[in-house]
Amino acid sequence: MRGRIYIFTGPTLSAQEGRAELDATFLPPVAQGDVYRAALGKPVAIGIIDGYFERVPAVWHKEILWAMSEGIHVFGAASMGALRAVELAPFGMEGVGTIFESFQRGELEDDDEVAVAHGSAEDGYRLLSEPLVNLRATLAAARAAGVVGPATSAVLERVARDLFYMERAWPTVLTRAARESVPSVELEALRAWLPRGRVDQKRQDALTLLRTLRARLDAGLAPKQVRYHFEHTDAWEEVRRRASRLPLGGAEGEDVVPESLLDELRLRADLPGAWRAALARALAVEQAARLGRTVDEEELRRTAEVFRAEHGLLSAKDFTRWRRTQRVEDLERFLEEESHVRWVETLCATDAMRHLPDHLRATGEYGPLLERARDKERVLAANGLEHPLLADAGMTEAELWRWFFEQRRGQPVPEDLDHHARDSGFADVDALRRAVLRERCYARLR
Incomplete structure (x- = not known):
C-alpha cells in the first residue's frame, strides 16, 4: 500500500479527470491552512494545481515548508502550484510542467499569467476567462501551423497581456486586435482554427503532475528529507491554530463567496454593512474559541429552536426549505457558530453599547440622531x-x-x-x- 495522496485542483482539471490518472483524494483549490490540514493526515505526497489568491488568503509558503519537514513530498504545477514550486524549489518543493519551467527560467514573471476567473464549485469551476499562459501557448501553436504570422501573433499577445485577467477571452482579444489594423484574413483564420487548435497548457501540466506523481509512487517514494530547520514562530502558531478549527477542504463551496454574489451586494450598496457584520461574527466565534467554549447537543437544540422561532421556520418543511435555499450543508457547524455568536453578544452587550456611538460617528449618523433624540425629549416633555x-x-x-x-x-x-x-x-x-x-x-x- 503506497499511502494517501492529496491533490488540490479546480478550474484547471476536474476531480473526475484527475481520478482517471491517479488514485488520490481530490480537494478544492488550495487556500491558506489547507496544506497544513492535509499534512495532518500524514499523506505520502500533496499535489497543488489550483489555489485561491484574491479574496481568500493564499496557501502560505510556511505550511508547505512544514509539510515537507514532516516527510511529505509536495509537488506543484500549472497554476498556483507552479508559482509556489518556483518559490520553494530551493527548499525541496518539486515543480512539474512547461509553465513551472518557464517561470523558473524567468521567461514568465507575473502571477496573473496563470490567473483565471471561474465559477463556483457548484458550477464545476466553469472557466470565465482564458489564462495568459494558455493564450501564449495557443498563439505559438497557431504560428507553427501557419495560421498567423509573427507580427499578428505579437499584437495578439500584447493585447491579451494588457487586459485584466478576468477580461481575457479569445473573443475580446480578437475584437481588440481588429481595431489595431491586424489583417482580418489572419484573424478570421485564427477564429476558425481555435475550436480545434486551442492549447490548454495548464491542463496539460496538471496531467503531467499526476502522471509524474504516479510514476514516482510506483518506483517507491521514501519520506521527504529536507536540509532546513523549521522555525515555529508566533505567526506560524497562530495560522496553525486557526487552520486546525476547519475541516480539510474548508475553503470549498459556501465558505468562499463567489465574485458574482459580492457584485450583487455591491450593486445594492450592502457590501460594507455585510462585511462589518461578517467581521463581527468572525470575532465572536474567535472569542468563544479563545475562552474555550464548547457546544453540546442540548445547546445545539436550544439554538436551533430559538433560530427557527425568530425566522418563522416553525415547521420541518419550512426549515428544510430554508436549509436548501441557503445552501446549509453542515447544519451542526452553522448552529454551533450561531450559538457562539449569541453567547458573545450577551457577554459583550455592555462593551458593544459603549462602542455604538463611535460606530455611528464613523457612519456620520451620531450627531443628527442625537440631536433628534434630544429634541424629541424636549418637545414631548413640554x-x-x-x-x-x-x-x-x-x-x-x-x-x-x-x-x-x-x-x-x-x-x-x-x-x-x-x-x-x-x-x-x-x-x-x-x-x-x-x-x-x-x-x-x-x-x-x-
Whole structure:
C-alpha cells in the first residue's frame, strides 16, 4: 500500500479527470491552512494545481515548508502550484510542467499569467476567462501551423497581456486586435482554427503532475528529507491554530463567496454593512474559541429552536426549505457558530453599547440622531407626553401600525409584530409600541 495522496485542483482539471490518472483524494483549490490540514493526515505526497489568491488568503509558503519537514513530498504545477514550486524549489518543493519551467527560467514573471476567473464549485469551476499562459501557448501553436504570422501573433499577445485577467477571452482579444489594423484574413483564420487548435497548457501540466506523481509512487517514494530547520514562530502558531478549527477542504463551496454574489451586494450598496457584520461574527466565534467554549447537543437544540422561532421556520418543511435555499450543508457547524455568536453578544452587550456611538460617528449618523433624540425629549416633555397613550396619538392600535409601517416606512405591517420588534432590537412588541407612540406624537407636534 503506497499511502494517501492529496491533490488540490479546480478550474484547471476536474476531480473526475484527475481520478482517471491517479488514485488520490481530490480537494478544492488550495487556500491558506489547507496544506497544513492535509499534512495532518500524514499523506505520502500533496499535489497543488489550483489555489485561491484574491479574496481568500493564499496557501502560505510556511505550511508547505512544514509539510515537507514532516516527510511529505509536495509537488506543484500549472497554476498556483507552479508559482509556489518556483518559490520553494530551493527548499525541496518539486515543480512539474512547461509553465513551472518557464517561470523558473524567468521567461514568465507575473502571477496573473496563470490567473483565471471561474465559477463556483457548484458550477464545476466553469472557466470565465482564458489564462495568459494558455493564450501564449495557443498563439505559438497557431504560428507553427501557419495560421498567423509573427507580427499578428505579437499584437495578439500584447493585447491579451494588457487586459485584466478576468477580461481575457479569445473573443475580446480578437475584437481588440481588429481595431489595431491586424489583417482580418489572419484573424478570421485564427477564429476558425481555435475550436480545434486551442492549447490548454495548464491542463496539460496538471496531467503531467499526476502522471509524474504516479510514476514516482510506483518506483517507491521514501519520506521527504529536507536540509532546513523549521522555525515555529508566533505567526506560524497562530495560522496553525486557526487552520486546525476547519475541516480539510474548508475553503470549498459556501465558505468562499463567489465574485458574482459580492457584485450583487455591491450593486445594492450592502457590501460594507455585510462585511462589518461578517467581521463581527468572525470575532465572536474567535472569542468563544479563545475562552474555550464548547457546544453540546442540548445547546445545539436550544439554538436551533430559538433560530427557527425568530425566522418563522416553525415547521420541518419550512426549515428544510430554508436549509436548501441557503445552501446549509453542515447544519451542526452553522448552529454551533450561531450559538457562539449569541453567547458573545450577551457577554459583550455592555462593551458593544459603549462602542455604538463611535460606530455611528464613523457612519456620520451620531450627531443628527442625537440631536433628534434630544429634541424629541424636549418637545414631548413640554407637552406632558413623555409616556403617551393611544388616545394621545388620536389613533387606534391598527391605525398606529399602519401609520408607522405603511406611511413612514413604505412597507406592509408585519404579520408577527413581536418577532419584528425583537429583530429591530426592542425587548418586545410593547417596547416597540411605546417608541412608535412617542414618534407619532412628536411628528404631530413638530
